[in-house]
Amino acid sequence: MPELPEVETIRRIVEQELVSQSVAEVLVRLPKLLRTSPIPTLEPLIDQTLVAARRRAKILLLDFSADQTLMMHLKLAGQVAVVHADGRRFVAGHPVPDPSGPLPHKSTHVEFRFSSGSILYVSDLRQFGWFRLMPLCEVERALAEFNFGPEAVGTDSISLSQLQDRLARRSIPIKITLLDQSVLAGLGNIYVDEALHRAKIHPATPANSVPASALPGLLDGIHWALDEGIAQGGAKIVHNKAYPVNGFPEVHGRRGEPCPVCGAVIEKIRVGARGTYFCPTCQPAKS
């Protein structure tokens, strides 16, 4: 489920492995992925050079020569793979199908074949993702329509006072507020659970009831969760079960397992309409 860490991992792979390469051929097996695209096909990318790979919130932006930018959203189940002519492979995003299995596979919908022989495969088991091709000059306006808040991590990421201001106006659960991309951009269901556990805040606490004294810890928790996710190249969650690496994730996808901090049994509840994992001892409901 590509959230910020998965998308950032993909961005880094594309940047390191494909920038400055030229597109020889593009295959689109599932044209509906382009149904909201200003330019309805990817044909204009043929013979162009990949110039840069950028990210805003969970959106990946690939800039090509001749001022064309491809915006991609991977939604729930997008997976991106780069395979070089010598067989070296780099994969990130959704862990299903098996990233080390055959490519292309049943849910591989788009292929970019570069003149070097490297291939970029985009797969999407759920087919919820989308591609939008547009001139570079229209990217800023297209991004503005999403009303994204400040980035959750990185340079220019949200400040403590910005976070405080934004939470003060919300009475809905802190978890739902943090998932709102107009409040801050990048958190999804996995990492928000991790951030709140780290900060010892119950996920159903009204956002404006989180004490100011807890906000520095919350911001640290957000950064910790996302940085850890990026460091691992994304978390592996399959059918609501986590496959932790070095103990991360600590709670998400781990119902019934002991909390790594206190040993209490991790519970799963619903907050808003979201499956939510937390430790009832570390994150007590506010009395």
Next chain:
DNA sequence: TGCGTTGTTTCACC
């Protein structure tokens, strides 16, 4: 087989 799944949008309503 109907349910669960998530990011996002839309809608009615206060």
Next chain:
DNA sequence: CGGTGAAACAACGC
């Protein structure tokens, strides 16, 4: 206008 809550939607695997 802005916040809220609920519903809808995309499509698939179990």
